[in-house]
């Protein structure tokens with residue numbers, strides 16, 4: 284399938300171009316030129332495996348640009364860790380998306396993207412260059428580990444990521460390189476931009492990005508909605524999604540637009556409430572970003588919201604009927620963390636707790652017969668600090684070995700473009 288830019292619908296790009304480009308040349312987000320529709324979905328939910336179902340949903344976007352057997356193996360690799368649904372209370376369950384290598388749902392999109400870039404780069408030299416404030420870098424690094432023909436370089440602000448995050452970035456070795464920059468995240472980001480602006484360097488290294496708006500990170504997020512619906516079908520499901528950039532909930536809405544049976548979506552934000560205010564007032568007015576305890580959602584101008592509006596426009600969905608947004612304060616989040624821990628014996632992270640609080644508000648306002656499936660987006664151990672007033676999460680066994688691993692392929696550099704360039708060319 285071809286893709287257009289949401290800034291200019293006349294030009295068309297292949298899936299490969301959309302993946303390797305991340306963002307259209309005019310700065311717009313890529314969007315598929317039509318929304319496919321999956322036939323006989325109820326039968327397929329019974330008859331097909333989760334992996335086969337996921338292939339059905341993703342294949343139309345990829346077209347013949349990746350052969351179906353190779354695509355199937357990419358889907359298998361993407362789904363190689365468990366996605367359990369834990370019952371938390373009578374009508375609320377948590378779909379835990381954090382049993383992957385970096386303990387957050389971003390592992391799923393990052394892994395699919397890595398495999399696609401690996402497939403498309405072939406024998407050409409490709410370098411994925413990213414700056415990270417902590418989380419994205421780990422997911423991307425793990426996704427690309429061992430992918431042939433692709434080298435990954437991650438810049439992170441020295442001393443400003445957590446111990447666990449640093450281990451996730453710096454101990455992988457193989458094709459993964461890390462650079463601890465003596466500067467803050469914004470400076471790391473600026474250095475990456477400078478590299479992309481250096482045409483000769485970009486050419487020489489085959490530079491590409493692993494940006495979160497990449498279609499190959501966005502669309503595979505449909506997979507866990509599909510897995511959950513397969514498991515719970517025919518129960519009517521309301522998905523409750525902790526939302527920052529709105530990529531996650533937008534993937535669920537895409538799956539719904541393609542025919543996946545879902546009753547409703549709830550988008551749960553923290554105090555960064557641009558979308559909830561927009562749906563109430565009709566004015567899209569981002570305000571300065573607030574710092575909260577669910578900091579992966581501290582985003583006031585969510586880049587994927589425009590994709591949700593595009594889906595709604597194409598399918599004739601009323602935005603308010605499709606998705607109800609709630610904004611939850613830190614205080615409400617802490618209250619919910621307490622309730623979950625003490626009353627339901629469930630250890631949630633702050634992002635997941637924001638979604639539980641939204642589900643509770645919604646259930647009070649609309650007491651319908653629905654099963655709430657809250658997306659558990661991160662393991663609580665990743666947010667140990669913020670959780671301290673409530674409880675101390677246990678380190679899961681599969682993470683323990685990471686803490687004893689030694690740093691490899693890691694260099695410390697001052698924030699100096701010349702030195703960075705020299706280092707990149709020497710890898």
Ligand SMILES: *Cc1c(COP(=O)(O)O)cnc(C)c1O
Pocket residue numbers: 387388389418525526527528529530531532579580634660661
């Ligand atoms: C990235 C992230 C989110 C927000 O997801 P979006 O797709 O940006 O809406 C929520 N929770 C956690 C833990 C995250 O890392």
